[in-house]
Amino acid sequence: MSTQDPKPAGRSNPAPAPRAGSGPTPHFGPAPASPSNPAPAAPLDPKAAARADPDYVLVAIAEYVHSFTVRSALAYETARHGLMDALACGLQALEYPACTKLLGPVVAGAVMSGGARVPGTSYELDPVQAAFNIGAMIRWLDFNDTWLAAEWGHPSDNLGAILAVGDYLSRKARMEGTEPLTVRDALTAMIKAHEIQGVLALKNGFNRVGLDHVILVRVASTAVAAAMLGGTREQIVNAVSNAWIDGGALRTYRHAPNTGSRKSWAAGDATSRGVRHALMALAGEMGYPTALTAPKWGFYDVVLEGSPLALPQPFGSYVMENVLFKISYPAEFHAQTAVECAMALHGEVAGRLDDVDRIVIETQEPGVRIIDKTGPLTNPADRDHCIQYMVAVPLLFGRLTADDYEDAVAADPRIDRLRARMQVRESSQFTRDYYDPDKRSIGNAVQVHFRDGTATRRVEVEYPIGHRRRRAEGLPLLLEKFRSAVARRFPPRQSERIQALFADPARLDALPLNELMAALVANGGV
Numbered sequence: 001m002s003t004q005d006p007k008p009a010g011r012s013n014p015a016p017a018p019r020a021g022s023g024p025t026p027h028f029g030p031a032p033a034s035p036s037n038p039a040p041a042a043p044l045d046p047k048a049a050a051r052a053d054p055d056y057v058l059v060a061i062a063e064y065v066h067s068f069t070v071r072s073a074l075a076y077e078t079a080r081h082g083l084m085d086a087l088a089c090g091l092q093a094l095e096y097p098a099c100t101k102l103l104g105p106v107v108a109g110a111v112m113s114g115g116a117r118v119p120g121t122s123y124e125l126d127p128v129q130a131a132f133n134i135g136a137m138i139r140w141l142d143f144n145d146t147w148l149a150a151e152w153g154h155p156s157d158n159l160g161a162i163l164a165v166g167d168y169l170s171r172k173a174r175m176e177g178t179e180p181l182t183v184r185d186a187l188t189a190m191i192k193a194h195e196i197q198g199v200l201a202l203k204n205g206f207n208r209v210g211l212d213h214v215i216l217v218r219v220a221s222t223a224v225a226a227a228m229l230g231g232t233r234e235q236i237v238n239a240v241s242n243a244w245i246d247g248g249a250l251r252t253y254r255h256a257p258n259t260g261s262r263k264s265w266a267a268g269d270a271t272s273r274g275v276r277h278a279l280m281a282l283a284g285e286m287g288y289p290t291a292l293t294a295p296k297w298g299f300y301d302v303v304l305e306g307s308p309l310a311l312p313q314p315f316g317s318y319v320m321e322n323v324l325f326k327i328s329y330p331a332e333f334h335a336q337t338a339v340e341c342a343m344a345l346h347g348e349v350a351g352r353l354d355d356v357d358r359i360v361i362e363t364q365e366p367g368v369r370i371i372d373k374t375g376p377l378t379n380p381a382d383r384d385h386c387i388q389y390m391v392a393v394p395l396l397f398g399r400l401t402a403d404d405y406e407d408a409v410a411a412d413p414r415i416d417r418l419r420a421r422m423q424v425r426e427s428s429q430f431t432r433d434y435y436d437p438d439k440r441s442i443g444n445a446v447q448v449h450f451r452d453g454t455a456t457r458r459v460e461v462e463y464p465i466g467h468r469r470r471r472a473e474g475l476p477l478l479l480e481k482f483r484s485a486v487a488r489r490f491p492p493r494q495s496e497r498i499q500a501l502f503a504d505p506a507r508l509d510a511l512p513l514n515e516l517m518a519a520l521v522a523n524g525g526v
Contacts, residue, residue, distance in 0.1 A: 238287025
């Protein structure tokens, strides 16, 4: 079933023709009319001043976060693992000065006693700034969970808003003698934020019009934050309408020749903006009912050239149940299986580096479009979005860690020599399977050819560790990722207490959220 807002009068936006062998090309645009997806209504009069009813997408999001009851045990189990994974990513990021220099209050001294805590630090901040801190930490190393469809993204980015608002509300409730939120409430908010971001990503490729996927973080964070704050349906609609009116950040900072560190804090910016919209709506700030569909001035006409958003399925818990975890390697997800292939070939190649003639990498169309990059790579953000770099390092060293993107490792001239011998090709089969909703694979294959005419075996991996089809294989690695990150950040006794909390799901679920956040305070600061 596909449900969409009526397409307003405006510029046309024909979908690009599918590339040969690439399968269907995701795009904005209406699905065929059916009883469940009625044909577009007559366009609105752009001069009419009378307020219309709120757009369908705004209402659907508001109704879902306000009233939907999550009943999926699998979604809650996955959300717990997602919380552990995201916290591990954030704690690991605190080892990098490029991240920590952006954390703390927006100006020195602007702290908030009784405010929201930032895990792994001693900061107490207002919930807007705390959301930025938490969101930036989680995303910094490109190691948190992933959703791949027509649009890409990392739904646990929304934990910036969820943990900041949840801790603030829970501490406030304690001071007022009322019941705080529990970790279970935060997991519910996680499931709903994942669902909003992920379902909107299924058929709506914002990247096709140059916009960054963090637009969906802002929308999802706004919705769940407004609901957590106790917003009515109308207040949530108002908040979400303002999130869409913000428009979208450009993807400039994710692509050559401008790839840079903004891609590591863009989600923190988006999730904190969501908290601001939610707080303003709860204070009585108005919304804009046709923020999407208004002729000439609405999101569809201004940003999408007249095409509407598609909601191909109702909101539920599908996204959390099927989310992808980055467990083994801090690498852009389209390259995860390529790294695994290179790791498998390390023993066959490391001793014959001077004999390499060419390295053939087969990947999906999004992999070619996003991370096929040649020429100098000037910073870690550049390197962790280059499939050639992410293959060269494990071929050379048999590893790929966050440190391998830093200048000290990148200075090894053998990396660029291997990159120069790489050929990146699209596999039409990998592309078809990538878009197949029953598979959602992220396939890659790597083969190394030598100057004497011999070659390594062709190693192909369809599903990365962390995919639902390999979840059982990946879970022990996720738990170790969490254990290691906690142990590195906190003293032994505190580390043991934190790990004990997460070892008992029932106890964790019932724990007041402010107590979990208190357990994650590092008294030594950043």
